Amino acid sequence: MDTTTLDTTVSNADFLATVATKSDGAALRGDYAHADEHYVVQQNWAAYTEEEHELWRKLYQRQMSLLPGRACDEFIEALLQMNAANGIPEFEKTSKELYAATGWTIVAVPGLIPELTFFEHLANRRFPVTVWLRKPEEFNYIVEPDVFHDFFGHVPMLFNPVFADYMQLYGKGGLKAMKLGGLDQLARLYWYTVEFGLINTKDGMRIYGAGILSSGGEVEFCLTPGTTSRHIRLDIERCLNTLYKIDSYQETYFVINSFQELFDGTAPDFKPYYDKLKLGEAFPANSLLPGEVELLP
Ligand code: PHE
Ligand code: CO
Numbered sequence: 001m002d003t004t005t006l007d008t009t010v011s012n013a014d015f016l017a018t019v020a021t022k023s024d025g026a027a028l029r030g031d032y033a034h035a036d037e038h039y040v041v042q043q044n045w046a047a048y049t050e051e052e053h054e055l056w057r058k059l060y061q062r063q064m065s066l067l068p069g070r071a072c073d074e075f076i077e078a079l080l081q082m083n084a085a086n087g088i089p090e091f092e093k094t095s096k097e098l099y100a101a102t103g104w105t106i107v108a109v110p111g112l113i114p115e116l117t118f119f120e121h122l123a124n125r126r127f128p129v130t131v132w133l134r135k136p137e138e139f140n141y142i143v144e145p146d147v148f149h150d151f152f153g154h155v156p157m158l159f160n161p162v163f164a165d166y167m168q169l170y171g172k173g174g175l176k177a178m179k180l181g182g183l184d185q186l187a188r189l190y191w192y193t194v195e196f197g198l199i200n201t202k203d204g205m206r207i208y209g210a211g212i213l214s215s216g217g218e219v220e221f222c223l224t225p226g227t228t229s230r231h232i233r234l235d236i237e238r239c240l241n242t243l244y245k246i247d248s249y250q251e252t253y254f255v256i257n258s259f260q261e262l263f264d265g266t267a268p269d270f271k272p273y274y275d276k277l278k279l280g281e282a283f284p285a286n287s288l289l290p291g292e293v294e295l296l297p
Helices: 012-022 050-066 073-082 091-102 115-123 147-159 161-180 183-195 236-240 259-266 271-277
Strands: 105-109 126-130 198-201 204-207 230-233 252-256
Touching: 050 147, 073 091, 073 147, 091 105, 091 147, 091 161, 115 126, 115 161, 126 147, 147 161, 161 183, 161 259, 161 271, 183 236, 183 252, 183 271, 236 271, 252 259
Parallel strands: 105 126, 198 252, 230 252
Antiparallel strands: 198 204
């Protein structure tokens, strides 16, 4: 394939067809009819029902009963400042505060969006947040990301300047990985850091990954010693080469010591990693390699 002229024109219909195939023919949940060419929509905040605001409050309260002492301080402090306890927030309002803090904005999207579009948003310091909220019967578990996962889980961390810069570089790295054939590898890094990352702090191990922070069960599970899951120091090449599970608690958590470490460790050119890892087999999600130390025995 000619990697310099990657076709980046993915039509709406192509995208929907792709996702339908990926998820066993199930249709995507969002309303894509009113999305613009960047998949951006209006949040239409006034249309949320009182039942939806009530469900949000319950989700929020449940997570906040679990997160003190488990989520990192950066997350908790930003979340409290966001005033998101009383119902589904207005993106506009938080977006302005976020922009003042780190130059990021929030854009509303109908749900999952094409990879290229996602990377372009991140590379331009825009975070796409799904507008719809899960159903009450999905209180504990949801397959596709909804507004609670996207907003509650991801947005607070974007108030941290170093993490915010990491996210932008990740977006640029995604555009590059599309041309280099490194998307599978790079997606693993996102999964194991942005979604399921843990961080060592002076007070102990804490969560910064949005997939955990917005989940009822995994918040406790991921910090429980003695489970069958691994907690190992983040090594970039190892992480890029590790498969992950999308339908169970993670079998491996990668632990960083600081967001600066994450930023610095991912700054080098990934092309040599992609070239090397493409040729070999990825590690299963539950591997512990010689020399690796379990941090929560
Ligand atoms: N440094 C990576 C590259 O050259 C890009 C990247 C940065 C990826 C930050 C992830 C996070 O491809
Ligand atoms: Co997410």
